[in-house]
Amino acid sequence: xxxxxxxxxxxxxxxxxxxxxxxxxxxxxxxxxxxxxxxxxxxxxxxxxxxxxxxxxxxxxxxxxxxxxxxxxxxxxxxxxxxxxxxxxxxxxxxxxxxxxxxxxxxxxxxxxxxxxxxxxxxxxxxxxxxxxxxxxxxxxxxxxxxxxxxxxxxxxxxxxxxxxxxxxxxxxxxxxxxxxxxxxxxxxxxxxxxxxxxxxxxxxxxxxxxxxxxxxxxxxx
Numbered sequence: 001x002x003x004x005x006x007x008x009x010x011x012x013x014x015x016x017x018x019x020x021x022x023x024x025x026x027x028x029x030x031x032x033x034x035x036x037x038x039x040x041x042x043x044x045x046x047x048x049x050x051x052x053x054x055x056x057x058x059x060x061x062x063x064x065x066x067x068x069x070x071x072x073x074x075x076x077x078x079x080x081x082x083x084x085x086x087x088x089x090x091x092x093x094x095x096x097x098x099x100x101x102x103x104x105x106x107x108x109x110x111x112x113x114x115x116x117x118x119x120x121x122x123x124x125x126x127x128x129x130x131x132x133x134x135x136x137x138x139x140x141x142x143x144x145x146x147x148x149x150x151x152x153x154x155x156x157x158x159x160x161x162x163x164x165x166x167x168x169x170x171x172x173x174x175x176x177x178x179x180x181x182x183x184x185x186x187x188x189x190x191x192x193x194x195x196x197x198x199x200x201x202x203x204x205x206x207x208x209x210x211x212x213x214x215x216x217x218x219x220x221x222x
Contacts, residue, residue: 001163001194002029002052007061007071009047009219021047022219025061032192033211034185036204044219045198046091049167052196053086054078066162083108087156091168093148095155097141101132104140105155112159126154130184146177153184164188166197170204178203 009022022044029035037045050056051063054070055078063071070081082088095104105123114122127133132150135143140151149169156164166185170178182203188195189209197204205213215222 001031001066002196003062003064004028004048004052005062005064007048007051007058007063009044009051009056010059013059020219022058025216025221027214027221029194029196030211031194034189034195034197034209036210036213037196037198037216038200038205038213039216040200043216045216046167048216049165049196049198053088053165054081079111083111083159085162087159087161087164089152089156089164089166089169091171093152095140095148095151098139100137100139101127101143101151102136104151105158108155108159122158126158129157130154145173146180149173149177149181162194164193164195166195168199168201169197170199170201182207
C-alpha cells in the first residue's frame with residue numbers, strides 16, 4: 001500500500017541554516033498492516049509522515065501509495081489524493097476551535113460537492129462510531145482533551161479512507177486517554193485499514209497487532 005524509496009528531505013537547502021531531516025529512507029507498508037515509526041522527538045518521523053500524506057514533497061526519492069506516485073504531485077492533485085485516500089490524526093488535533101463538532105467533522109467532505117444529506121449522514125455515522133455525536137453542536141474549544149481526540153478521529157475517518165496516518169497521537173493525552181486511543185486503533189486495524197503511526201510513546205511498542213516497528217534516528221532508519 002505504501003512504498004517509500006530512498007527519500008531525502010532537506011530544509012533550506014544551500015543556506016546557512018540548512019537542515020537534513022531525512023536521509024535515504026526506504027520502507028514498505030502492506031495493505032491492512034499497522035506500522036509504527038518510532039524514535040525521539042526531532043528524529044524526522046513527523047516529516048516522513050507528512051511526505052506520505054503529500055503535505056510535504058521530498059527533496060529526492062520516490063513515494064508510491066496504492067499504486068500512485070505522489071512525491072511530485074502538484075498541490076491541487078495532492079489535495080485530491082489526501083481527500084480520497086488519507087485520514088490524518090494530528091498531534092494537537094488541529095480542530096477549528098470556533099466551529100462546532102459537526103462542522104469540524106464535515107470539513108474533509110466540503111470540497112467533494114456531495115449532497116447535504118449525504119454529508120450529514122457520513123458525519124453522523126463517524127461521530128456515532130467514536131461516541132461524540134451527543135456533542136455535535138458544541139464548539140470544539142469547549143471540549144475536553146479526550147472529546148477533542150474523538151472529534152479528530154471522527155474527522156479523519158469521515159471519508160472512510162484506506163490509510164490512517166497518526167502523528168504523535170498520544171503526546172497530549174494522559175494514560176487513560178492513551179489507552180482509549182489504542183482501543184480505537186485496534187478497532188481500525190480489525191477493519192483492515194492500513195495504519196502508520198509516528199510516535200515515541202512506548203505504549204505502542206510491542207503490541208501484538210503491530211506488523212512492524214521502524215526506528216528513525218536523526219533522519220535515518222536504524
